[in-house]
Amino acid sequence: MSNQNYVFGARPIRSLHNTQYGVHNYVVTDATALFIGDLVKLTGSSAENELGQVLPAVSQAAAGNAVVGVVVGFAPMRQYENQLYRTLSTTRTVFVADDPDLIFEMQSNGIAAVTDVGDNMDVIVASGSIFTGMSGMQLNESTVGPENTKVVRILRLASRVDNEMGLYAKLECMFNLHQHRITTGL
Numbered sequence: 001m002s003n004q005n006y007v008f009g010a011r012p013i014r015s016l017h018n019t020q021y022g023v024h025n026y027v028v029t030d031a032t033a034l035f036i037g038d039l040v041k042l043t044g045s046s047a048e049n050e051l052g053q054v055l056p057a058v059s060q061a062a063a064g065n066a067v068v069g070v071v072v073g074f075a076p077m078r079q080y081e082n083q084l085y086r087t088l089s090t091t092r093t094v095f096v097a098d099d100p101d102l103i104f105e106m107q108s109n110g111i112a113a114v115t116d117v118g119d120n121m122d123v124i125v126a127s128g129s130i131f132t133g134m135s136g137m138q139l140n141e142s143t144v145g146p147e148n149t150k151v152v153r154i155l156r157l158a159s160r161v162d163n164e165m166g167l168y169a170k171l172e173c174m175f176n177l178h179q180h181r182i183t184t185g186l
Contacts (some may be wrong), residue, residue, distance in 0.1 A: 003168040007107055009128070009135020010070040016101035016110070018175065021068070023072055027055040028094050034060055034074075034086040035128025037135030039067045039151070040096060042179050049093040058094065066177035067151060069098030069175065095160060100178040105170050107156045110141030112157070112169035115137020119175050120150035151177050163170045 015021045027049045028034055040058040047057045061067045074086055075093035086092045097104075108116075109124055122143040126136030143150060157163065158170040174179075 009137040021099040069096040081145040109138040
């Protein structure tokens with residue numbers, strides 16, 4: 001059996017302590033489109049959302065950035081507005097799973113091996129799908145290693161019948177670089 005190449009970004013599963021993970025409201029105002037499953041980072045500022053509430057601002061994280069969490073949804077704005085993703089340069093409330101102990105699933109862009117387990121990896125940032133609303137982010141297999149400067153830690157192969165180690169494996173991960181755990185400010 002070979003793994004299907006289906007990119008979805010990061011998909012939250014549970015907290016490390018087998019509890020539900022927290023989801024909090026943030027606002028995004030920059031010029032980058034945002035999709036469900038994208039990793040986001042705090043910008044160091046706040047902004048008013050579409051309802052006039054002041055919320056911490058986030059933006060899409062890049063490879064190597066410390067992150068605050070995973071986008072799990074968007075607040076509806078107007079009846080005609082896209083609900084699957086956040087379009088360019090719009091102010092939008094975004095729901096983020098921001099538990100530092102979050103366990104999530106991501107697809108590897110290369111050939112995952114059992115030796116990846118316990119190591120760290122960066123992500124590849126790519127545009128999401130405007131049709132599905134899903135992120136284009138994947139694990140960057142070429143960056144696997146012990147360095148603590150990589151975004152995620154690989155925990156295990158995601159346990160599913162349609163998944164095996166190899167090309168496009170889905171792996172369970174945790175944040176290695178989480179902004180709530182870093183003691184220096186933004």
